[in-house]
Amino acid sequence: MDAIELGIVALKCLVIVAVLLTGFAYTTFLERKVIARMQQRLGPNRAGPFGLLQPAADGVKLIFKENITPVGVDRFVYFLAPIVSMVVAIMAFAVMPVADPITVTIGGQVREIRFQLADFNVALLYVLGITSLAVYGLVLAGWASNNKFALIGGLRSAAQMVSYELAMGVALVSVVLVVGSLSMNDIVDWQVAKGLPLIVLQPVAFGIYAITAIAETNRAPFDFPEAEQELVAGYHTEYTGMRFALFFMAEYINMITVSGLAATLFLGGHHLPFVERFTGNLPWFVDIGVFLAKVILALFLFIWIRATIPRLRYDRLMAFGWKVLLPISLANLALTAVVIAFLAR
Amino acid sequence: MMEMLAFGLVAGVAVGGAIGVVAARNVFVSALWLVLSFIGVAGIYAILGADFLAATQVLIYVGAISVLILFAVMLTHHVMGDERSNNRQAFLAFIVSSSVVAALGVLAYRTDWPIRPADAGGSVVTAMRGDLAGSSAASTAAQTGASTALTSTVDLALNQDSNVVRLGQALMTEHLLSFEIISLVLLVALIGAIVIARD
Amino acid sequence: MLADYAPLVVLLAFAVGLGVIVMGLAHFIGPRSPSPVKDQTYESGMTAIGGAQRRVPVRYYLIATLFILFDIEVIYLYPWAADFRNLVAKQGFGALGGMAVFLGILLVGYVYVWREGALEWD
Numbered sequence: 001m002d003a004i005e006l007g008i009v010a011l012k013c014l015v016i017v018a019v020l021l022t023g024f025a026y027t028t029f030l031e032r033k034v035i036a037r038m039q040q041r042l043g044p045n046r047a048g049p050f051g052l053l054q055p056a057a058d059g060v061k062l063i064f065k066e067n068i069t070p071v072g073v074d075r076f077v078y079f080l081a082p083i084v085s086m087v088v089a090i091m092a093f094a095v096m097p098v099a100d101p102i103t104v105t106i107g108g109q110v111r112e113i114r115f116q117l118a119d120f121n122v123a124l125l126y127v128l129g130i131t132s133l134a135v136y137g138l139v140l141a142g143w144a145s146n147n148k149f150a151l152i153g154g155l156r157s158a159a160q161m162v163s164y165e166l167a168m169g170v171a172l173v174s175v176v177l178v179v180g181s182l183s184m185n186d187i188v189d190w191q192v193a194k195g196l197p198l199i200v201l202q203p204v205a206f207g208i209y210a211i212t213a214i215a216e217t218n219r220a221p222f223d224f225p226e227a228e229q230e231l232v233a234g235y236h237t238e239y240t241g242m243r244f245a246l247f248f249m250a251e252y253i254n255m256i257t258v259s260g261l262a263a264t265l266f267l268g269g270h271h272l273p274f275v276e277r278f279t280g281n282l283p284w285f286v287d288i289g290v291f292l293a294k295v296i297l298a299l300f301l302f303i304w305i306r307a308t309i310p311r312l313r314y315d316r317l318m319a320f321g322w323k324v325l326l327p328i329s330l331a332n333l334a335l336t337a338v339v340i341a342f343l344a345r
Numbered sequence: 346m347m348e349m350l351a352f353g354l355v356a357g358v359a360v361g362g363a364i365g366v367v368a369a370r371n372v373f374v375s376a377l378w379l380v381l382s383f384i385g386v387a388g389i390y391a392i393l394g395a396d397f398l399a400a401t402q403v404l405i406y407v408g409a410i411s412v413l414i415l416f417a418v419m420l421t422h423h424v425m426g427d428e429r430s431n432n433r434q435a436f437l438a439f440i441v442s443s444s445v446v447a448a449l450g451v452l453a454y455r456t457d458w459p460i461r462p463a464d465a466g467g468s469v470v471t472a473m474r475g476d477l478a479g480s481s482a483a484s485t486a487a488q489t490g491a492s493t494a495l496t497s498t499v500d501l502a503l504n505q506d507s508n509v510v511r512l513g514q515a516l517m518t519e520h521l522l523s524f525e526i527i528s529l530v531l532l533v534a535l536i537g538a539i540v541i542a543r544d
Numbered sequence: 545m546l547a548d549y550a551p552l553v554v555l556l557a558f559a560v561g562l563g564v565i566v567m568g569l570a571h572f573i574g575p576r577s578p579s580p581v582k583d584q585t586y587e588s589g590m591t592a593i594g595g596a597q598r599r600v601p602v603r604y605y606l607i608a609t610l611f612i613l614f615d616i617e618v619i620y621l622y623p624w625a626a627d628f629r630n631l632v633a634k635q636g637f638g639a640l641g642g643m644a645v646f647l648g649i650l651l652v653g654y655v656y657v658w659r660e661g662a663l664e665w666d
Contacts (some may be wrong), residue, residue, distance in 0.1 A: 009551045013558045021562075067574045070585045077374065083563035090559040094552055118551045119507055125400035125622060136380070141413060143373065147585040155419075158412060159604050162611040165408075169618040176625040182509055237586055240571030246563065268418030315665035318607075322663045326614075326654075330647070333621070337628065341640050344632045354553075390547050401619050409615050413608040420605050441652070513627030516620070517635070517642050524642070528649040531613050534655040538609040539660050542602055 003108055012117050016093055024252040025055035030296075031303045044113040055309065060281050065241035068074060070146065073238065077144035082246035085137025089253035095123040096260045097184050099270050099287035106171040113135045116184070117282065120203075127171060127261060134163045137250060138235045141270040144240040153234025156314065161216055163318060167325035168212035171262075174205040174329075174336045186268035195277050197268040204332040208325055209303075213258040215321070217251060220306040259298030260291070271275060303323050351392055359385025371420050380411045397509045605660055617650050 007095070029052070036043030036058070044051035046207045070080070099115035112185070142154015176182055178201055179190045190196050197204045215222040232236070236247045263269055270287035272279075312320070362382025369375040387402035516524045551566055604637060625629070631639035 006554075009554050012551070016555065017562055030549045039598040042522035063569055063573050065570075066576060067570050068578070068582060070587065070598070071583045074371070074374075076566055077377070079567060080377075082565065083560065086563050086566075087556070090562070091552070091555060091557055092553050103553060118548055120548045122396045122398055122400040125404060125619075126399070128412060129400050130409060132404060135408070136551050139412070140377070143415075143419065147589065155604055158416075159607045162409070162412065162608060162615075166611060166614050166618060169615065169623070173618065173621040173625045177628050180626060182622065182626055232586060240576050242566050246566055251665060318665045319663065323658070330651075334644075334647075337640055337643070341630060341632050341637060344629045344638060351550075364641040388549075397623065404619060405615060409608070413605070413612055416608045418604045420602060462557040482564050504663070509623045510627045510630070513623030513625075513631065516623060517627075517631050517639055521642055524620070525645050525649070528617070528646045531616060531647050534652040535610070535613050535650075535657060537614070538606065539657060542609070542662070543660075 004109075004111070004212040005265045006114065008111075009117070016117060017090060020090060020093060020256060021249070024249050024254050025059070027252045027255060027299055028053050028058070028248075030299065031306075034118070034300065035307045036306075057300060059245070062242050062245045067241045067243060069236075069303060070238050072146035074144040074146075077140050078238075079243075081137050081141035081144060082250075083245050084140060085134065085250035088130060088133045088137065089250040089257065090155045092127055092254070092257045093260065094118050095120075095126055095184050096257070096264060097188060097269060098207050098260075098291045099284040100281065102284050115288070123184045123317050124176065124183050124187075124265075127257075128165070128172070131159075131254070131257070132165055134216070134250070134254060136206040137247070141239065141247070142235040144175065145235070146236050148233050149232045150237045153231045153237070155234060157218055160222065160317060161218075163321035164212040164215035164222075164325070166322060167208055167329045168216065170326065170329040170333055171208040171212070172265070174333050177333070177336050177340060178202060181325070184264055184269075186264055190217060191273045192271045192276060195273050197266060197273050199266040202266070202332075204328065205336075206262070207264060208332070209266065210330045211325065212304065212321075213262065215317075217258055217302075219255065219302055220250075221311045223311060240329050247309055255302055256295060256327045257303070259295045262298050263291060263294035269294075281323045286305070348392065351355055355385050355388030355392060357385070358382070359387060361385075373415065376411065376414045376418055379414065383407045383411060395508065397512055471493070602663065610657060611664065613653075614650075617647075620646065 032049070032054070035042040047053040047057045057060075060316070069075070076094070094117040097114070097116040097119065101112050101114040103110055124292040136159040138161075139154045142150045142152070145151070146299060147296050175187065175198060176199065179187050181187060181190070214220075222243075236244055270291040272290055276282060346445055359382050362378050362380070362385055365378030366375045367383065369378055383402060383406040387399045387407070390396075390399035548606060621643070624639075635642075
């Protein structure tokens with residue numbers, strides 16, 4: 001690993017952080033606009049054309065807000081929690097491939113540049129592992145805030161996230177069974193080689209992934225950690241200004257990540273598996289566009305679901321995770337394994 | 346050089362986290378330092394080339410067991426304030442833990458680590474890779490098996506030296522019995538957890 | 545091998561840096577005028593009674609325990625799944641049977657947990 005390679009890595013990291021931040025800002029905008037339309041309203045439309053500058057205005061406003069540190073908080077943990085949330089959200093994106101690699105010549109040397117920060121054999125487990133850390137930001141915030149609403153919100157979210165993580169883990173095993181690899185690129189390449197996205201072969205796994213992804217990101221109808229009618233603002237009740245913004249950022253970046261994962265695992269990633277049979281491999285900038293389109297589609301679904309489905313009751317939520325999703329995902333796994341065993345024998 | 350640097354970093358995180366565990370005044374914060382220490386250990390596994398083990402360390406120890414520890418702390422203690430976890434047994438604990446460290450150190454020093462010199466630079470760290478993935482016989486068998494299977498489907502470039510595949514192979518062949526016993530142990534733990542929680 | 549993970553460390557540095565910068569911005573730019581009433585924890589306008597660090601129900605502990613046990617089970621599924629075609633080619637349905645026994649034993653545990661009512665949330 002030489003200096004140029006390190007420079008490329010640093011540049012990639014910068015791009016990832018910048019794109020995720022922009023993505024976060026405009027996902028909030030998209031959400032407000034779409035929900036407004038679904039409720040026969042206009043949504044933000046004052047700042048800039050069509051209200052496009054609204055996220056920037058929100059950001060500036062948040063910076064100039066007063067930061068209140070309530071009495072009795074554990075200061076170390078209180079300040080740590082939002083940073084943990086945000087860092088974990090950004091880290092999960094590291095293994096996402098967004099386009100085919102290109103080769104460029106830098107200083108007389110031919111180098112391959114991948115549109116992906118890192119890929120290794122256990123990339124899928126890495127994503128699962130990192131997303132399982134998201135629970136810490138919430139539990140820490142809940143515990144440190146010295147607020148009963150925050151504590152209950154943090155605890156609930158922890159129990160909810162671990163419960164749904166199980167079903168997600170089992171559902172993704174079915175994907176690994178079909179493809180035979182845990183590497184993101186292998187999974188995408190497999191879908192291209194076979195000419196069909198995995199959602200066709202594994203609709204049940206996709207359904208379970210979609211549901212658990214919503215629960216893991218604490219989005220409606222699974223938004224218990226911050227159920228405003230009962231818990232004020234849940235785990236971030238005592239956070240103001242930019243500290244609150246970090247939690248907000250983490251939530252939306254997590255949405256982008258799980259959407260990207262859905263695109264990669266089930267929708268053919270940055271390729272169009274069926275179409276590319278006729279057109280051949282598309283150039284890298286089209287790849288990025290394809291990936292982006294799939295992510296935005298998934299984000300739209302997130303928002304649509306939020307506008308449509310009311311929040312569950314907490315006991316129903318836990319029962320749904322343990323008694324419905326887990327058995328279904330196990331049954332899907334067993335079926336997949338049996339079918340593959342018959343086909344491969 | 347790079348490896349030494351990386352090892353220094355993750356070992357520092359692991360040891361620093363461990364020191365934080367004993368130094369923190371609050372049990373909850375101690376548990377958080379333990380999380381950092383676990384992450385450092387995951388880094389050590391990654392450096393040793395045991396990628397699956399590293400991911401498992403994060404998923405199980407950091408993502409699950411530490412959450413349980415946090416819950417346990419919140420369940421049992423009045424955790425706010427400066428309740429020192431030091432007590433009269435501190436000296437005893439020191440003796441026990443330092444003798445464990447000494448025993449492990451002697452063991453690590455006297456064990457004849459199989460070093461394969463031809464492996465990427467020939468450093469000790471890289472040479473230990475294969476042994477973590479299982480016995481060398483199993484891994485070579487898995488490798489040849491894996492490559493035949495792969496050529497028949499799609500060319501999966503990364504998979505060829507994956508120790509995930511080797512581990513799967515080892516679990517289902519020569520370690521099948523231990524593998525099934527693991528599930529029995531988990532079952533016993535499950536029943537135990539229910540019985541304890543009910544009382 | 546090591547170069548695979550180095551980018552993660554760089555990204556971690558970037559992410560932590562961003563977090564610290566944002567927290568710093570909030571600290572230095574935002575106005576501050578604390579008052580005893582404002583600094584109280586928010587309990588919907590009521591004066592807070594007692595601290596919030598109190599003992600949590602045992603339910604959460606139980607759920608976390610169950611999660612660990614089933615999570616370990618799920619982890620073991622991955623190496624098996626990644627190598628499944630190969631295993632089938634070698635052992636036929638034995639590859640299926642080995643995992644079926646493993647899951648079957650745990651399924652007994654799952655049924656036990658369900659019947660004991662540990663999955664109910666009252």
